[in-house]
Amino acid sequence: MSLDGAYDSGNIFAKILKGEMPCVKVYEDDAVLAFMDIFPQSPGHTLVVPKSPARNLLDLDDDALQAAMVRVKKIATAVRTALDPDGIVITQFNGAPAGQTVFHIHFHIIPRWEDKPLGRHGGTQADMDELKAQAERIAGALTD
Template sequence: MSLSGSYDDQNIFAKILRGEAPCVKIFEDDAVIAFMDIFPQSPGHCLVVPKEPARNLLEMTPDASAAAIQRVQNLARAVETALEPDGIVVTQFNGGPAGQTVFHIHFHIIPRWEDVPLGRHGGGQADMDELKAQAGKIAAALD
């Protein structure tokens, strides 16, 4: 069984990359776009979405994956500075059985605090004003 399949350019992240769907943007450059997850597992949960049209990490070119992980690291540092969590989870899923629900490569950065349970992804949409405030704090902390 292969994790490869045909890339669907109508997935929500492809639409966000083309400006056809909204997002609460934190950062964008030639390699990625980073924005707030509207169904967060924790306050400050954000996504880094590479611009390369790949379903998952296994389909990315080495240059695009290297650029993406550099941006993931920079954004995780900004989340740490801006929100001061006790820890940060960085995840990336490859294939439906692994938990991937949007089939465009993306990385989750999820701040964690002691004694605060992690919410269920997709459990409820966040307040947009809160997301915008969090995005502003994180963006201000970027190098």
């Protein structure tokens, strides 16, 4: 797939944004929806999905990008407060060769601990009760 392919409004994140598919929500406002990655690379792996219909960062307009990045920082701060990781990876993929598997713009917030290996992207599905507990902790740490 090329970077500039047409946006598919039937992708899984578009369906989640429309309420057609469930998610374990952490945060939502007019610009983004943040929810737990059900195939986490690390406990607390959170996705921030802009509501604008764009395949990747290069397709997202500057105002939506700016709004998304402010929310990414806010949610990453809450992840740090709630889970106390040693570090946090914030990443975003553009195109299949770069590792993108869902073609709707999204950002990964991945907590890291020095003594725990990072799981594979899209690896093992998490326990839903654990995801809900993590989401509640992160949501509870959100500040304005």
